[in-house]
Every structure is written in C-alpha cells, then in structure tokens.
Amino acid sequence: MMPNTAYPTCFVLRLERIGKIYPTGEVLRDVTWEVKPGDRIGLVGVNGAGKSTQMRIIAGQEEPSSGQVIKQGDPRIVYLQQEFDVDVRRTVRQELFQAFGEAAQVLNRQRQVEDEMASERAANDADHLDRLIDELGHLQTRFEALHGYELDARIDKLLPTIGFSLESVEALVGDYSGGWQMRIALGKILLQEPDLLLLDEPTNHLDVETIQWLESYLTDQSVPLVVISHDRAFLDRVCNQIVETERGLSRTYLGNYSQHLEQKALEREASQSAFERQQKELSAQQAYIDRFRASATRSTQAKSREKLLEKVDRIEAPTDTISGPRFQFPPAPRSGRQIALIKDLSHSYGDRLLFLGANLDVERGDRIAFVGPNGAGKSTLLRLVMGLEAPDEGIAQLGEHNVQAGYFEQNQAEALDLTKTVINTLFEVVPDWTQTQVRSLLGSFCFSNDAVFKEVGQLSGGEKARLALAVMLLNPCNLLVLDEPTNHLDIPAKQMLEDALRDYEGAALMVSHDRYFISRVANRIVELRDGELVQYRGDYSYYLEKKQEEAAAALAQEQERAAIAKRDANRLKQKEKSNARKQAVSGPASQNATSL
Secondary structure, three states: OOOOOOOOOOOOEEEEEEEEEEOOEEEEEEEEEEEOOOOEEEEEOOOOOOHHHHHHHHHOOOOOOEEEEEEOOOOOEEEEOOOOOOOOOOEHHHHHHHHHOHHHHHHHHHHHHHHHHOOHHHHHOHHHHHHHHHHHHHHHHHHHHOOHHHHHHHHHHHHHHHOOOOOHHHOEHHHOOHHHHHHHHHHHHHHOOOOEEEEEOOOOOOOHHHHHHHHHHHHHOOOOEEEEOOOHHHHHHHOOEEEEEEOOEEEEEEOOHHHHHHHHHHHHHHHHHHHHHHHHHHHHHHHHHHHHOOOOOOHHHHHHHHHHHHHOOOOOOOOOOOOOOOOOOOOOOOOOOEEEEEEEEEEEEOOEEEEEEEEEEEEOOOEEEEEOOOOOOHHHHHHHHOOOOOOOEEEEEEOOOOOOEEEEOOOHHHHOOOOOEHHHHHHHHOOOOOHHHHHHHHHHOOOOHHHHHOEHHHOOHHHHHHHHHHHHHOOOOOEEEEEOOOOOOOHHHHHHHHHHHHHOOOEEEEEOOOHHHHHHHOOEEEEEEOOEEEEEOOOHHHHHHHHHHHHHHHHHHHHHHHHHHHHHHHHHHHHHHHHHHHHHHHHHHHHHHHHO
8 A cells, every 4th residue: 555645754554543343343443553663562452452453454464444554665564473383393493494485485395305306206206206306406496596595694693683502493493492482483573574573462471581581682673563462561671652442442652551551640630630620610600601591680691601601612521441350359268377388399390300309388478479480390389289299209288277279270261161151150150149249240350241141162361361260269268379360361450460469368379470460469489490499588679689689699709700710820820931931941951960
C-alpha cells in the first residue's frame, strides 16, 4: 500500500483507525498508532483486548475489518510468535541457516540429493543417478547465485551476539533448553535483517538470567520493535513507548510501563476534576434557571441561560479502567509454627544432581520465592515438599501440625475436564452453592454472561489458568504452593493475585520468573545454587542488593588473585633474570679456573 501523504514520512508503519470484527464480536474499534525508527513499543491490555490481533494485522496474517495499515516503502516485518518455530532435529547452524529462505531450501534439497546419490537405488539405476547428478549441478549453481557460500560467515558473525560459540552450533537444537532455543529463534529473525521486529510474549517460560540477557540485547538493537508482554519489569526495561488497548480503542503513552501508569493516573485525576467542576457549574446554572424561569423580572435571563446550557459540550465522567479478577483467599486454618521442613535433602533427576544436603525451615507467615535458572530443580522441590516425589536422601515434607496445603502447578489448567462448562467446573467443587454465588465468583475472574457456559476446551490458556486458580481458592488452606501461577495471566489478573497474596494469612512457597510479582509478594528469597538452598531473609530488593554485594566481593577476590598471580609472575621473572645475570658473570671466571 502506498504511503498516505497526509502524514509525515518519518514512520515505518502506521495503523490508521483499525477495526476488527469476528463472528464472536468486535475486538478492535478505532485503533490508531504508529511505529517510528528507534521505537520500542509495548502493547498492553487485558486478555482478549486485541493485542495479538493487532500483531497479526501488522504482520499481514489478517486483514482488518476497517481502517488501513500504512507502510513506508516495503519494510521487512518479522514476527516471533509465542510458540517460536525451531526444528529440534537440526544442528544450531542448520537451524539458523533456515533464515535465508530460498538459499536454505536449495541447501536442504542439495543434502537430500546427496543422500539419494548414496542410496542403493542410485547404485543400481544409472539413469536415476544421472538425474540426481544433473539436479545437484543445478542446485549448486543456484546456491552460488544466491551467495549461499557467504551466508555461513553471517551466521558466524551473529553467534557471539546470541551467546553461542563456533563449536556449540554443531550440537542439535534439541540439546538446548527452551531459553537457548528462543535465542536460536531470535537469531533466525535477526539474520533476516528486519526493518520491524514483532515479539509476542518473548519471556514466556524463560528464566530470569535469560530474560535479563534478552532485555540487554533488545535495548542494544536499532531495529524498531513492537512487543506484547505481561512482564512489567521487562516492559519497564525495554520499552520507550506503551500502546494500551481498552474497549477496542488505543492510546499511546511515551515512556515505559511504570511511566504510562503514572500518566494514566494523572490524566484520570485531571479528567475527574474537570468533570466535577463542570457538573458543579451546570448544577448552579440549572438551579438559577429553575428558580427564575417563572419570575417576571428574570425569566428572560433564565431562558437565555437555558439556551446556553443546551449548547455546552458536556465532559463525560471518566470511565473506570477495565480490571482483572478481585478476590481474597479464605481465612487460613490455624497451624503449628513449622509449615514445611527440608533437611539434609539430596536428590537427582536422571543423571543430574539437583540437591546435595539442602536445608530449609518454612514457618508460619513466610512467603518464600524460589529463584534459579531453568533446570535447577525449583518445580521438583515443590513436588518433593508436597509428597508427589520421594527424595533420594533426607527429608522434604509438610509440617506435622494441621498444615493444609493448596497446590497450583504449572500444568494445573491441563487437569481441568475439557468437556465440562466453566460454571459446572465450579459446581463440581461446591455443589451446595447457589448459581448466584458461583456466577459471582466467576465474575470476579472475568467470566461473565454467556462465558460461564463455555466448555473448558474452548477457553484460551489465560482463561484456563484463571479458572484453575478459582477452583483452588475454594478450599481453605494455610500453605499455598504455587508453581508459575502468573503464566498466561494478564497484568490486571496478576495485580489481583498479588494483592490477595499480600493479604493472605498463611504461608506460601512460590516459583516464578516474574520479577515484579516476586518483588510484591515475597518476604524471603531462596536461591537454588550448586545443590544448596541459599537463603536471603528479605524481599526481592534485598536479594538484588546482596547479589550485587556478592558479585562485587567476587570481583574483588578475582582481582586480588590476579594481582597476586601477576606479582608472583614478576618475582619469578626477576629471579630468572637475576640467575641469568649471575650465570653470565660467573661463567667465564669458572672456565678460567678450570683451565688453570
């Protein structure tokens, strides 16, 4: 589409009054915003607000029902979706090479032909072998025309950027964790040299270390970026602009996510003040009109004011922001002081040693967040405490005095019966509740009207997660064991969960890669490190401060060791020089003595 000359040509892409209607209803009504060079835009809004729809429209995967997408020239737009596409059977280098489109297709076919040439059929069928040799020649010519032999050098140049060495790219993609596979997928995108990069929930299932790497990487890039994320810390560190979609409309805010919240609060305060001032003035004018409409001396003035009042542009009352679920946990039953105990715990997962003599005492009121890289054993630790796995050695168990635990695991939503409706799922847990009570609880989790009659199998991942949380809430407990509870939750839903946990009277054990979530709810941090449980008796800010102190101390020790090594090396060098001088001086004298 040709650029609209009504707008300046400094933008890469512009969404102009985009609307989108599905058979189930209207998602976007009047969405207008643009991407300029240097922009790193965060798309935010509740689940179902149309964020991914906008991404697909930008990527050309969907057409808008109304409005238009205006592009400057023909920008190369590359889209990394939530489920990024990598082939675990290829080596890392082979997978990265797939970024080169036709050249990759030609090379893939070339390898197939070479394999066929070594087959038994080719050995016994000369005509077939000749055809293969002929095809191979054409493929090699085409590969050379596409500068295919230069593309490996581009991959080699990229490797350090995404954290791979020249040796590591010969390993299979399947040998790497999800976080490293995400780096490979991102590398494929960057090799395509995009003019605009689209990322949909790039931090899902990544550990904190990888998320921090991604933040640094993206902020160092010059490519304009549009990202959907419910990770508020990520949005704060990466984005310089926020586009919020609410009720089908969009609004652009300069700055990161926290700054956008501050601007929204100020705007709402100003709008409320303006609305109240106008209402006060309108009330005063109406009172004057009502009082003097029938007056012999002032009726003319009253009618004049009435006509002016009819022409006033009314300021609308500020609309309440769409909110997520609001809930509170049932009162926690009284328990003993000790809620859970881990003592001298040693445990392996396959050939990997996770814990070696680990210890932890969980007391009433503790809200402990377990942190560490993927594969460190965080989820396994929760399962051990819950008695779902037996430790190899030592103890991992709940407290003995009336500890009642509620367990929410990563795949909790998968345990739901997909054939049941949303409302019947809750009725199965609380059969004595009235429909009004059940619908009220579901309404607090954003299931309203006909949505409560949907089958669970028709729900999105976020909706299933919310439903699974609602089910868990119905059983009073004094220990919550939560494994990635914020996965698939939108930001308002996360905020409501955080508020409920802050007010919760019981203890909580949590695994989460959401740093904002941890910072709001945890009062102790336990890091899984080298088979041990390293405790930090403070909140997440305290943990970060201590980690910085540890890093500074480690650096100082390393520098001290390097200085000692350098000093020792200099001393050895000086000693060798001294010995050499002595030998040079004493050598001739010794020879003369011998000759005499």
